[in-house]
Amino acid sequence: MVQEQVVSIKSRAELASVEGIKSQKKNSMGRAWADILDGGRLYWLWTRLAYHDIKMRYRGSVIGPFWLTLSTAIMATMLGTLYAKLFHVDIQDFLPYVTIGLIVWQFISSAINEACMTFVAVSSEIRQVCLPFSSHVFRLVYRNLLVLAHNIVILPVVLVIFPPKVGMETLMLFPALLILTLNAVWLACLLGLLGARFRDLPQIVANVLQVLIFMTPIFWRPEALGEYQFLAYYNPLYAAVDILRAPMFGAWPDSTSWPMMLGVTAFGCGLTFALFTRFRGRIAYWV
Secondary structure, three states: OHHHHHHHHHHHHHHHHHHHHHHHHHHHHHHHHHHHHHHHHOHHHHHHHHHHHHHHHOOOOOOOOHHHHHHHHHHHHHHHHHHHHHHOOOHHHHHHHHHHHHHHHHHHHHHHHHHOOOOOOOHHHHHHOOOOHHHHHHHHHHHHHHHHHHHOOHHHHHHHHOOOOOOHHHHHHHHHHHHHHHHHHHHHHHHHHHHHHOOOHHHHHHHHHHHHHHHOOOOOOHHHHHHHOHHHHOOHHHHHHHHHHHHHOOOOOOOOHHHHHHHHHHHHHHHHHHHHHHHHHHHHHHO
């Protein structure tokens, strides 16, 4: 009789413990969702802060952020001409290919590099002002979209000189830009969490990206690899560039690009939300 009562008490305690853990997880998930929704509602704040970041970055400059546009135009022209000679290809097709690829790559690499400092860079604000953590993520992504908009100014000039074919495929630009923005959001959150905990991450990521730009078909075409071109097609960074670059030429992206990006987006969003739910409460302590 006594043993049965002891077993019954242990069972109720274990059940209460399990229910408590489930309740805690549910509350953490609810707070994470609330953080994301509240951050989205504060769009009027993080859009202005992102604009202010760019304004302060180029404070005192004559042409401001268009210095980045000018440097991108010079780099695309020089490298496009050089690689066209090296690979013996027609510069009329190759220069727009390199220019668009470089613009998209700069958006991706800049977003990834800055993502490592998403929360560390605003540590004083996190300590002083109670804002949703997601607002800092949205601020970073919107800032990089503004820089991308400045670089897009180069494209009309290039496309007028070297006019491409335009078709229905061009409409794929809009979902491509949307999927790239969504990936930038989860990367900013994920790398921001890891960067706040491990301060060596920004240096590691910066060095890796310096190598990846030459391993990704930005200045060369996948066909240049011959029988190993499949390595380029299964590169997520190439897929990210391809879904935005191909429609500008009136062509469909490679058959692997969209499935690759959709898979990466689904996996990245799920992983990031799980980690954000788990470690959201520690961000303020890490920074």
